[in-house]
Amino acid sequence: MATVPYEDLEVLYTRQQIAARVAEMGAEITRDLKGEKLVMVGVLKGAAPFLADLARTVDVDATFDFVATSSYGKGLRSSGAVKLIKDLDEPIEGKNVLVVEDILDTGLTLAYLRKLLLQQRPKTLRIAALLDKPSRRIEKIEADYVGFSIPNLFVIGYGMDYAERYRNLPDICLMTPDHPE
Ligand code: IMP
Numbered sequence: 001m002a003t004v005p006y007e008d009l010e011v012l013y014t015r016q017q018i019a020a021r022v023a024e025m026g027a028e029i030t031r032d033l034k035g036e037k038l039v040m041v042g043v044l045k046g047a048a049p050f051l052a053d054l055a056r057t058v059d060v061d062a063t064f065d066f067v068a069t070s071s072y073g074k075g076l077r078s079s080g081a082v083k084l085i086k087d088l089d090e091p092i093e094g095k096n097v098l099v100v101e102d103i104l105d106t107g108l109t110l111a112y113l114r115k116l117l118l119q120q121r122p123k124t125l126r127i128a129a130l131l132d133k134p135s136r137r138i139e140k141i142e143a144d145y146v147g148f149s150i151p152n153l154f155v156i157g158y159g160m161d162y163a164e165r166y167r168n169l170p171d172i173c174l175m176t177p178d179h180p181e
Contacts, residue, residue, distance in 0.1 A: 009156075009157075009169075009173040009174065009175075009176075010173060010174045010176070011171045011172070011173050011174075012150070012153070012155060012171075012172045012173060012174050013148060013158075013171065013172040014171050015158075015170045015171050018053075018130075018147070018158060018171070018172065019053065021147045021148065022050070022053050022054055022057055022130075022147065023057045025054060025057070025128060025145045025147060026054055026056075026057025026058045026059075027057065028145060029054075029058050029060075029098065029126075029128065029145060030057075030058055030059045030060055032126075033058075033060050033096060035060065036060070036096050037060065037061045037062070037063075037095070037096060038058065038060050038061070038062040038063075038095075038096050038097075038098055039062070039063050039064075039065055039090075039092055039095050039096065039097050039098070039122075040054070040055055040058075040062055040063070040064050040065070040098050040100055041064075041065050041066065041067060041088065041092075041097055041098065041099050041100065041117070042064065042065075042066045042067075042100045043066075043067055043068070043069065043099065043100065043101045043102070043109065043113065044066050044067065044068040044086065045068070045159070045161075045167065046101075046102035046103070046159040046160050046161065046167070047100045047101050047102045047130075047159060048159055048167075049158050049159040049167075050100060050101075050102055050128075050130045050147075050158065050159055051064065051100045054100060054128065063090075065088045065089055065090055065092075066086065066088075066089075067084065067086055067087060067088060067113065068084070068085045068086035069082050069083065069084055069085060069109050069112065069113065070082070070083055070085045071108070071109065080106075080108060080138075082108050082109050082112040084112075084116065088117075091120060092117065092120045092122045093120050093121050093122065094121070094122065094123050095122050095123055096122070096123050096124045096126075097117060097122040097123075097124065097125045097126070098126050098127070098128055099113060099114070099117065099125070099126070099127045099128070100128050101127065101128070101129045101130075101143070102129070102130055102131065102158075102159050102160050103129065103130065103131040103132070103133065103155070103160065104127075104129040104131070104132045104133065104137075104141070104142075104143050104146070105133050105136050105137075106136050106137060106138040106139065107137045107138055107139035107140070107141040108138060108139055110127060110129075110139075110141050110143075111139035111140075111141045114127070114141065126144040126145070127141075127142075127143040127144050127145070128143060128144065128145040128146075129143035129145070129146055129147070130146075130147040130148070130158070131146075131147060131148055131149075131150055131155065131172070132146045132147075132148070132149045132150070133149075133150055133151070133152055133153075134149060135151060135152050136152055153174055154174070154175040155172050155173065155174060155175060156169060156172075156173050156174075156175045157169030157170070157171050157172045157173045158170065158171065158172050160172070162175050
C-alpha cells in the first residue's frame, strides 16, 4: 500500500474544527438567501472538498457548477497571470451565485473570476473562501464568507495542494520547507 508521510506534518485545523466552521458558514449562507435558489460555483480543483461539505450544510435548493483557472505556475507561488481553463456549464444570468474557493491569497484568481461572472449579470454574486490570507492581497477583494483568516503560511490538505499532492488530507496542515518531497 502506498502511504504519504503525513505524520510529520503540523496540523493547523483539524477535520473537526473545519466541519464546525463550515457548518457555521452554511447556516449564515442559508440565512442570507432567505429561501431563494443558489448556484454554487466551485473553483477546481482545490475547492472540491469544501464545496461538497459546504453544500450539505446549506439548507436551500442548490445546484453545482465548476470553473477552473490556471495561474501559470505549479510551486508555492503563482506568476500572477490568470486564465480560464474551464468555463461554467450553465448560464447564471438572474441567479444567486456563490463562488466557492479554497483560499483567498493574492486575490488575483477571484478578482478575475468575479469580473468574468459579473458580465453574465447574476442576481447576486457572493464569495465563500475557506481560508483567507489578507496579508498577501494584491487585488482589492474580500470574501463574503470566510472560514479562517490566517497569516502568510503555505497550507496543504482538505483540497489544497503542493504540486498536486496532499489534496486528500482530511486536516489542513502546514507545508514546511523541509518536508520530504
Ligand atoms: P490567489 O489568486 O493568489 O488568491 O490564489 C488563489 C489560489 O492559489 C488558491 O485557490 C490556491 O489554489 C492557491 N494557493 C494560495 N495559497 C495557497 C496555499 O497556502 N496552499 C495551497 N494553495 C494555495
